[in-house]
Amino acid sequence: MTKTILITGSTDGIGKHLALKLASEGHEIILHGRNSEKLAAALRDVKASSSNSRVSAYLADFSSMTDVYRFVREIKNHFTQIDVLINNAGLYSGAERLATSENIEITFMLSVMVPYILTKELQPLLEHSNGGRVINTSSYMHHFAEPQGLDFGFEKKYSPKLAYDTSKLYTIWLTRYQAHQFHLQGSKITVNAYHPGLIATNLVKGSKATKDSETSKLLSKAKGLDEGIKTGYFLALSPEVSDLSGAYFDDMKLAPVSEKEFSFEKAKQLIDYCDQKIAMFNSN
Numbered sequence: 001m002t003k004t005i006l007i008t009g010s011t012d013g014i015g016k017h018l019a020l021k022l023a024s025e026g027h028e029i030i031l032h033g034r035n036s037e038k039l040a041a042a043l044r045d046v047k048a049s050s051s052n053s054r055v056s057a058y059l060a061d062f063s064s065m066t067d068v069y070r071f072v073r074e075i076k077n078h079f080t081q082i083d084v085l086i087n088n089a090g091l092y093s094g095a096e097r098l099a100t101s102e103n104i105e106i107t108f109m110l111s112v113m114v115p116y117i118l119t120k121e122l123q124p125l126l127e128h129s130n131g132g133r134v135i136n137t138s139s140y141m142h143h144f145a146e147p148q149g150l151d152f153g154f155e156k157k158y159s160p161k162l163a164y165d166t167s168k169l170y171t172i173w174l175t176r177y178q179a180h181q182f183h184l185q186g187s188k189i190t191v192n193a194y195h196p197g198l199i200a201t202n203l204v205k206g207s208k209a210t211k212d213s214e215t216s217k218l219l220s221k222a223k224g225l226d227e228g229i230k231t232g233y234f235l236a237l238s239p240e241v242s243d244l245s246g247a248y249f250d251d252m253k254l255a256p257v258s259e260k261e262f263s264f265e266k267a268k269q270l271i272d273y274c275d276q277k278i279a280m281f282n283s284n
Protein backbone atom coordinates (compact mmCIF):
# COMPACT_ATOMS: atom_id res chain seq x y z
CA MET A 1 0.00 0.00 0.00
CA THR A 2 1.35 3.42 -0.88
CA LYS A 3 1.90 6.10 1.76
CA THR A 4 1.65 9.87 1.92
CA ILE A 5 5.09 11.12 2.96
CA LEU A 6 6.11 14.68 3.84
CA ILE A 7 9.86 15.32 3.65
CA THR A 8 11.15 18.69 4.81
CA GLY A 9 14.28 20.04 3.13
CA SER A 10 13.72 17.95 0.01
CA THR A 11 15.27 20.38 -2.50
CA ASP A 12 18.73 18.88 -2.12
CA GLY A 13 20.91 16.21 -0.53
CA ILE A 14 19.41 13.37 1.45
CA GLY A 15 15.84 14.73 1.43
CA LYS A 16 15.64 15.08 -2.35
CA HIS A 17 17.26 11.68 -2.98
CA LEU A 18 14.85 10.00 -0.57
CA ALA A 19 11.93 11.76 -2.28
CA LEU A 20 13.10 10.44 -5.67
CA LYS A 21 13.23 6.85 -4.39
CA LEU A 22 9.93 6.93 -2.54
CA ALA A 23 8.12 8.64 -5.45
CA SER A 24 9.51 6.07 -7.88
CA GLU A 25 7.86 3.38 -5.75
CA GLY A 26 4.46 5.11 -6.10
CA HIS A 27 4.20 6.86 -2.72
CA GLU A 28 2.56 10.27 -2.60
CA ILE A 29 5.31 12.78 -1.83
CA ILE A 30 5.01 16.24 -0.32
CA LEU A 31 8.20 18.15 -1.04
CA HIS A 32 9.30 21.17 0.95
CA GLY A 33 11.95 23.81 0.38
CA ARG A 34 12.82 27.42 1.17
CA ASN A 35 13.99 28.45 -2.29
CA SER A 36 11.24 28.67 -4.93
CA GLU A 37 13.53 27.90 -7.87
CA LYS A 38 15.12 24.88 -6.21
CA LEU A 39 11.68 23.68 -5.11
CA ALA A 40 10.27 23.97 -8.64
CA ALA A 41 13.30 22.08 -9.97
CA ALA A 42 12.90 19.36 -7.32
CA LEU A 43 9.20 19.00 -8.20
CA ARG A 44 10.06 18.69 -11.90
CA ASP A 45 12.88 16.19 -11.27
CA VAL A 46 10.94 13.98 -8.87
CA LYS A 47 7.85 13.88 -11.12
CA ALA A 48 9.89 13.23 -14.26
CA SER A 49 12.18 10.54 -12.88
CA SER A 50 9.42 8.70 -10.99
CA SER A 51 6.59 9.06 -13.54
CA ASN A 52 4.47 9.71 -10.45
CA SER A 53 2.01 12.60 -10.61
CA ARG A 54 1.22 12.44 -6.88
CA VAL A 55 4.04 14.81 -5.96
CA SER A 56 3.41 18.30 -4.63
CA ALA A 57 5.65 21.08 -3.33
CA TYR A 58 5.37 23.64 -0.53
CA LEU A 59 7.56 26.65 0.07
CA ALA A 60 8.52 27.77 3.59
CA ASP A 61 11.56 29.38 5.12
CA PHE A 62 12.01 27.64 8.45
CA SER A 63 14.06 30.53 9.79
CA SER A 64 10.74 32.33 10.15
CA MET A 65 8.22 31.10 12.70
CA THR A 66 5.44 32.87 10.78
CA ASP A 67 6.38 30.93 7.67
CA VAL A 68 6.48 27.62 9.59
CA TYR A 69 2.89 28.17 10.78
CA ARG A 70 1.75 29.30 7.30
CA PHE A 71 3.26 26.06 5.93
CA VAL A 72 1.41 24.03 8.59
CA ARG A 73 -1.90 25.69 7.66
CA GLU A 74 -1.37 24.95 3.95
CA ILE A 75 -0.59 21.29 4.65
CA LYS A 76 -3.65 20.99 6.90
CA ASN A 77 -5.83 22.60 4.21
CA HIS A 78 -4.62 20.29 1.46
CA PHE A 79 -4.22 16.93 3.21
CA THR A 80 -6.30 14.91 5.66
CA GLN A 81 -3.76 12.15 6.25
CA ILE A 82 0.00 11.93 6.50
CA ASP A 83 1.57 8.51 7.00
CA VAL A 84 5.19 9.55 7.41
CA LEU A 85 6.65 12.91 8.44
CA ILE A 86 10.39 13.09 7.79
CA ASN A 87 11.91 16.08 9.62
CA ASN A 88 14.99 16.32 7.47
CA ALA A 89 15.67 20.04 6.86
CA GLY A 90 18.85 21.11 8.61
CA LEU A 91 21.87 23.33 8.34
CA TYR A 92 25.35 23.94 9.68
CA SER A 93 25.35 27.63 10.53
CA GLY A 94 28.18 30.17 10.40
CA ALA A 95 30.55 31.82 12.88
CA GLU A 96 28.00 34.46 13.90
CA ARG A 97 25.01 33.33 15.96
CA LEU A 98 21.89 33.76 13.81
CA ALA A 99 18.46 33.73 15.38
CA THR A 100 14.81 34.09 14.42
CA SER A 101 12.85 37.15 15.53
CA GLU A 102 11.85 35.11 18.63
CA ASN A 103 15.60 34.76 19.39
CA ILE A 104 15.68 31.06 18.58
CA GLU A 105 19.14 30.12 17.36
CA ILE A 106 18.82 28.95 13.73
CA THR A 107 20.45 25.49 14.06
CA PHE A 108 18.20 24.71 17.02
CA MET A 109 15.23 26.10 15.06
CA LEU A 110 15.79 23.65 12.19
CA SER A 111 16.78 20.60 14.26
CA VAL A 112 14.43 20.89 17.21
CA MET A 113 11.82 23.64 17.08
CA VAL A 114 10.46 22.95 13.58
CA PRO A 115 10.28 19.15 14.11
CA TYR A 116 8.48 19.84 17.40
CA ILE A 117 5.95 22.21 15.77
CA LEU A 118 5.32 20.02 12.72
CA THR A 119 4.77 16.89 14.79
CA LYS A 120 2.47 18.71 17.20
CA GLU A 121 0.45 20.49 14.52
CA LEU A 122 0.24 17.54 12.13
CA GLN A 123 -0.61 14.98 14.83
CA PRO A 124 -4.30 14.84 13.73
CA LEU A 125 -3.21 13.98 10.17
CA LEU A 126 -0.72 11.37 11.44
CA GLU A 127 -3.47 9.85 13.63
CA HIS A 128 -5.53 9.22 10.47
CA SER A 129 -2.82 6.86 9.33
CA ASN A 130 -2.88 3.38 10.79
CA GLY A 131 0.45 3.85 12.55
CA GLY A 132 1.78 7.26 11.52
CA ARG A 133 5.54 7.63 11.71
CA VAL A 134 7.68 10.64 12.55
CA ILE A 135 11.38 10.51 11.68
CA ASN A 136 13.67 13.13 13.18
CA THR A 137 17.08 13.60 11.61
CA SER A 138 19.80 13.68 14.23
CA SER A 139 23.49 12.97 13.70
CA TYR A 140 26.35 10.91 15.09
CA MET A 141 27.78 14.34 16.00
CA HIS A 142 25.34 14.40 18.92
CA HIS A 143 27.99 12.39 20.80
CA PHE A 144 30.09 15.59 20.90
CA ALA A 145 27.27 17.75 22.30
CA GLU A 146 27.80 20.10 25.21
CA PRO A 147 24.38 20.80 26.72
CA GLN A 148 24.19 24.35 28.08
CA GLY A 149 21.74 23.96 30.96
CA LEU A 150 18.68 26.08 30.26
CA ASP A 151 20.47 28.09 27.57
CA PHE A 152 18.81 26.22 24.69
CA GLY A 153 19.30 29.27 22.45
CA PHE A 154 23.14 29.30 22.78
CA GLU A 155 22.88 32.90 23.96
CA LYS A 156 25.77 32.71 26.46
CA LYS A 157 28.07 30.51 24.43
CA TYR A 158 27.94 29.92 20.70
CA SER A 159 29.94 28.27 17.97
CA PRO A 160 28.51 26.55 14.89
CA LYS A 161 29.85 23.19 16.10
CA LEU A 162 28.43 23.61 19.60
CA ALA A 163 25.04 24.55 18.10
CA TYR A 164 25.05 21.69 15.58
CA ASP A 165 26.22 18.87 17.84
CA THR A 166 24.11 19.96 20.79
CA SER A 167 20.96 20.61 18.74
CA LYS A 168 21.30 17.09 17.32
CA LEU A 169 21.43 15.76 20.90
CA TYR A 170 18.30 17.79 21.67
CA THR A 171 16.67 16.19 18.60
CA ILE A 172 17.08 12.87 20.42
CA TRP A 173 15.69 14.31 23.68
CA LEU A 174 12.72 15.62 21.70
CA THR A 175 12.22 12.22 20.05
CA ARG A 176 12.23 10.41 23.38
CA TYR A 177 9.87 12.94 24.95
CA GLN A 178 7.40 12.83 22.06
CA ALA A 179 7.46 9.02 21.92
CA HIS A 180 6.63 8.94 25.62
CA GLN A 181 3.79 11.47 25.17
CA PHE A 182 2.27 9.51 22.26
CA HIS A 183 2.44 6.36 24.38
CA LEU A 184 0.69 8.09 27.31
CA GLN A 185 -2.02 9.36 24.94
CA GLY A 186 -2.58 5.83 23.60
CA SER A 187 -1.57 7.07 20.13
CA LYS A 188 -0.21 4.65 17.53
CA ILE A 189 2.15 7.28 16.15
CA THR A 190 5.82 6.33 16.47
CA VAL A 191 8.71 8.78 16.54
CA ASN A 192 12.34 7.83 16.00
CA ALA A 193 15.61 9.63 15.35
CA TYR A 194 18.50 8.62 13.13
CA HIS A 195 21.93 9.36 11.74
CA PRO A 196 22.06 9.10 7.93
CA GLY A 197 25.82 8.50 7.85
CA LEU A 198 28.52 10.91 6.75
CA ILE A 199 27.22 11.89 3.33
CA ALA A 200 28.83 14.31 0.87
CA THR A 201 26.04 16.91 0.64
CA ASN A 202 26.05 20.73 0.60
CA LEU A 203 25.67 20.73 4.37
CA VAL A 204 28.91 18.84 4.86
CA LYS A 205 30.87 20.34 1.95
CA GLY A 206 29.87 23.89 2.82
CA SER A 207 30.38 23.76 6.57
CA LYS A 208 33.35 25.44 8.24
CA ALA A 209 33.84 22.26 10.26
CA THR A 210 34.90 20.38 7.16
CA LYS A 211 37.56 22.95 6.29
CA ASP A 212 39.96 21.95 9.05
CA SER A 213 42.35 19.16 8.13
CA GLU A 214 40.99 16.57 10.56
CA THR A 215 37.46 16.85 9.26
CA SER A 216 38.50 17.06 5.64
CA LYS A 217 40.15 13.66 6.16
CA LEU A 218 36.79 12.46 7.45
CA LEU A 219 35.05 13.96 4.43
CA SER A 220 37.17 11.82 2.14
CA LYS A 221 35.35 8.88 3.75
CA ALA A 222 31.90 10.38 3.06
CA LYS A 223 29.42 8.06 1.40
CA GLY A 224 27.11 8.70 -1.52
CA LEU A 225 23.42 9.55 -1.44
CA ASP A 226 22.27 5.97 -2.08
CA GLU A 227 23.88 5.05 1.26
CA GLY A 228 22.59 8.27 2.87
CA ILE A 229 18.93 7.43 2.37
CA LYS A 230 19.02 3.80 3.51
CA THR A 231 18.18 4.34 7.17
CA GLY A 232 15.56 7.04 6.50
CA TYR A 233 13.91 4.75 3.94
CA PHE A 234 14.00 1.83 6.40
CA LEU A 235 12.41 3.92 9.17
CA ALA A 236 9.73 5.24 6.81
CA LEU A 237 8.53 1.88 5.50
CA SER A 238 9.94 -1.19 7.22
CA PRO A 239 7.45 -3.35 9.14
CA GLU A 240 10.38 -4.24 11.46
CA VAL A 241 10.08 -0.85 13.19
CA SER A 242 6.30 -0.40 13.14
CA ASP A 243 6.06 -0.75 16.93
CA LEU A 244 9.35 0.89 17.89
CA SER A 245 9.32 4.43 19.20
CA GLY A 246 11.73 6.78 20.95
CA ALA A 247 14.76 5.04 19.48
CA TYR A 248 17.87 6.16 17.59
CA PHE A 249 19.13 4.36 14.48
CA ASP A 250 22.34 4.31 12.52
CA ASP A 251 22.93 2.07 9.50
CA MET A 252 19.40 0.61 9.80
CA LYS A 253 20.13 -0.65 13.32
CA LEU A 254 19.43 0.55 16.82
CA ALA A 255 22.50 2.49 17.90
CA PRO A 256 23.88 3.76 21.22
CA VAL A 257 22.82 7.25 22.23
CA SER A 258 24.78 9.75 24.26
CA GLU A 259 23.12 9.94 27.66
CA LYS A 260 24.99 13.18 28.38
CA GLU A 261 22.83 15.14 30.86
CA PHE A 262 19.68 13.34 29.67
CA SER A 263 16.70 12.95 31.97
CA PHE A 264 13.00 13.28 31.30
CA GLU A 265 13.06 16.36 33.51
CA LYS A 266 15.71 17.95 31.23
CA ALA A 267 13.74 16.94 28.14
CA LYS A 268 10.67 18.57 29.70
CA GLN A 269 12.70 21.78 30.19
CA LEU A 270 13.57 21.65 26.49
CA ILE A 271 9.88 21.29 25.61
CA ASP A 272 8.97 24.11 28.02
CA TYR A 273 11.48 26.35 26.21
CA CYS A 274 9.88 25.44 22.86
CA ASP A 275 6.37 25.99 24.24
CA GLN A 276 7.30 29.47 25.51
CA LYS A 277 8.65 30.40 22.08
CA ILE A 278 5.51 29.25 20.26
CA ALA A 279 2.92 30.41 22.80
CA MET A 280 1.69 33.23 20.57
CA PHE A 281 1.39 30.95 17.51
CA ASN A 282 -0.27 28.00 19.21
CA SER A 283 -3.56 26.93 17.71
CA ASN A 284 -4.45 24.55 20.61
Ligand SMILES: NC(=O)c1ccc[n+]([C@@H]2O[C@H](COP(=O)([O-])OP(=O)(O)OC[C@H]3O[C@@H](n4cnc5c(N)ncnc54)[C@H](OP(=O)(O)O)[C@@H]3O)[C@@H](O)[C@H]2O)c1
Binds near residue numbers: 010089
Ligand atom coordinates in the same frame (compact mmCIF):
# COMPACT_ATOMS: atom_id res chain seq x y z
N1 LIG B 1 25.21 14.94 5.22
C1 LIG B 1 25.61 14.36 6.36
O1 LIG B 1 26.72 13.81 6.48
C2 LIG B 1 24.70 14.37 7.54
C3 LIG B 1 25.09 13.66 8.69
C4 LIG B 1 24.23 13.66 9.79
C5 LIG B 1 23.03 14.33 9.75
N2 LIG B 1 22.68 15.01 8.62
C6 LIG B 1 21.38 15.71 8.60
O2 LIG B 1 20.65 15.31 7.46
C7 LIG B 1 19.71 16.34 7.12
C8 LIG B 1 19.78 16.63 5.64
O3 LIG B 1 21.02 17.26 5.38
P1 LIG B 1 21.84 17.12 4.01
O4 LIG B 1 23.15 16.58 4.38
O5 LIG B 1 21.02 16.43 2.98
O6 LIG B 1 22.06 18.68 3.66
P2 LIG B 1 21.60 19.60 2.43
O7 LIG B 1 21.89 18.93 1.13
O8 LIG B 1 22.19 20.92 2.70
O9 LIG B 1 20.00 19.65 2.58
C9 LIG B 1 19.40 20.38 3.61
C10 LIG B 1 17.97 20.73 3.24
O10 LIG B 1 17.43 21.59 4.27
C11 LIG B 1 16.97 22.80 3.64
N3 LIG B 1 17.07 23.97 4.51
C12 LIG B 1 18.19 24.55 5.02
N4 LIG B 1 17.87 25.67 5.68
C13 LIG B 1 16.52 25.82 5.60
C14 LIG B 1 15.60 26.80 6.07
N5 LIG B 1 15.98 27.87 6.73
N6 LIG B 1 14.28 26.61 5.79
C15 LIG B 1 13.87 25.55 5.09
N7 LIG B 1 14.69 24.60 4.61
C16 LIG B 1 16.01 24.74 4.86
C17 LIG B 1 17.87 22.95 2.42
O11 LIG B 1 17.32 23.88 1.52
P3 LIG B 1 18.23 24.49 0.32
O12 LIG B 1 18.22 23.44 -0.76
O13 LIG B 1 17.50 25.75 -0.06
O14 LIG B 1 19.59 24.76 0.89
C18 LIG B 1 17.89 21.51 1.91
O15 LIG B 1 16.71 21.20 1.23
C19 LIG B 1 20.05 17.52 8.03
O16 LIG B 1 19.17 17.55 9.13
C20 LIG B 1 21.47 17.21 8.49
O17 LIG B 1 21.78 17.84 9.72
C21 LIG B 1 23.48 15.06 7.52
